Amino acid sequence: MHIVIVGGGAIGRFFGAYFCKGGNQVTLIDTNSEVVDELNKNGIGLVRYIGGPQDTEEHFSVCADTDGKKIQQCDLILLTVKSFATRSAAENVAHLVRPESPIIFMQTGLGNQAILREMFPAQAILAGLTFVSATGLGNAKIRQGRSGTTYLGELGAVGELAGQVTPRLEKICKVFTESGIEARCSGRIIGRLWGKVITYAALNSLTSILRVPNGKLLEDTESLQLARELIAEGEAVAQARGVEPFVDDLFEQFQQICKESSNNLSSMLQDIINNKKTEIDAQSGTLVKYAEKFGMQAPRHAMMTSILHLLEKWSVEP
Template sequence: MKIVIVGGGAIGRLFGSYLAKSKNEVTLLDIDNDVVGAMQDDGIGVLVNDMDDPDMVTQVAVTAITDGKLISESDLVLLMVKSFSTRKATESVAHLIGPNCPLLCVQTGLGNIEVMEQVVPRDHILAGFTFMSGTALGGAKVRYGREGKTYIGELNGDITDRVQKIANVFEASGITTQVVSRIIGRLWCKVIVFSAINPLSSLLKVPNGCLTGKMESITLMKRLLDEGKAVADANGIDLVYGDLYELLFDACQRSSNNLSSMLQDILNDRLTEIDAQNGAICRFAALSGVPVPTHQTMVELIKLLEKWRPGMEQF
């Protein structure tokens, strides 16, 4: 299958390495010249978790470019950029999207589908998210984190041939994948859970597993879960999972040694996805009149971290 991956971050590199090793024709599109140059020279450099020896890097060849207009055809486009880049990323590959080439959004955030709909028809969009994790390293290297399932589905809940075909390609490449009918409800569940994990791990600067080790952090995460669930209920969202607390603790345990993506962004002086996670919950809360003071506080604190670093005299 000819696959275009938009976004050369950790998840883009993870998926790219798996899919390319399985003989798919992978083109990775990113605006970072250094990342693209490293991929052009050496491919994606893969390190398994806890391996620091540079000789243990496995190089996986992919095509890498910075201009989407250079791509003339594809069977599938994977959108794997930060939420604040969704519109520009979608515009860069809009000419490829059609009945024979769907756009699969693999992002942890709310509101991305609505942004994509402003650029391409809704019936050409698929939704997905993954519990796989990794860390983007220098150049085009990526350290594999925890294994995890990837969920994909049609926005209307139908189980179609096109989404099953994609799942089969993912599975054949080693990406554990499940086609589901209630993909939006499942996405909300992940956003609520990681809206409890990501900002708190970023503020405390600790791996995810540390958050379940202190009663104060557990209490804060539960408060964020309760507020998120109340917002989902008020907006008629089918959350699918009956116990978000269990999902939260499982996510922390499975990624116990990992730094959350938001913490990685803070440590690398990058913008975070706080607006598409806790910020999105706040926006839905405002529409339904649900108070979410803990989420609002997290948004404000993370935005301060984005603007201010120790040693800076002013914002």
């Protein structure tokens, strides 16, 4: 299968490496020409800890380019860019998107579905979310972090929150699993996505503001209480939206993720450290907008959004 991955960051490279392991043809699209040059020269470097005195490193050859319009055909498109780049990234590969070569949005944010539905028929869009983590090491290498499940799902008809598990979805899910990625089909993918966004909106914002690795949030009652309040606020917004997050206890999920990735720096904290724009608007920011739409308030997420905007601004100023 020819798989095009739009976004050459850590998660894009993670999927690229594993799809190569599964015998697929992989093309990565990224706007950073230095990343593209490094990928074409050295491939993806996958660094993993498997026990023992040192890490293991494998390299996987891929094609990379800054312009998706050069690609004439593919079987699947993975969108792994930050949520604020969804529209421009999708436009770059729009000529490839069809029901027989669907696009899967994999971002941890709300609003990507609406953007893609403005551009493509619903039958050409799949939703995905992943609980794996990876950290970028230079332009081509990544260090694999937390293992986790990747969920894939059909969107269903416009206005519906549930989709069917179709033969197409099962076929694509099999490509993931045969490549070594733990993947499952989900009939309630939007509910799962909301659950992940609520959980990670708390984790990402707190680790970014406090500048600590994920596990540090478990060491103090104050940080745990802040997380609990942020999650409860997000759950209230989901309930008003009519979405069931599909996880019985999101605070328990939050603690489990922090424990399993205790030494990892969250993706949002990595963005702040590297003077990059974050996805706060697609996480806490969108929860605030939904709250306002339903006549509610989400003051904690509003505060997180404002603080992260200041950190973004100040991190790039002298």
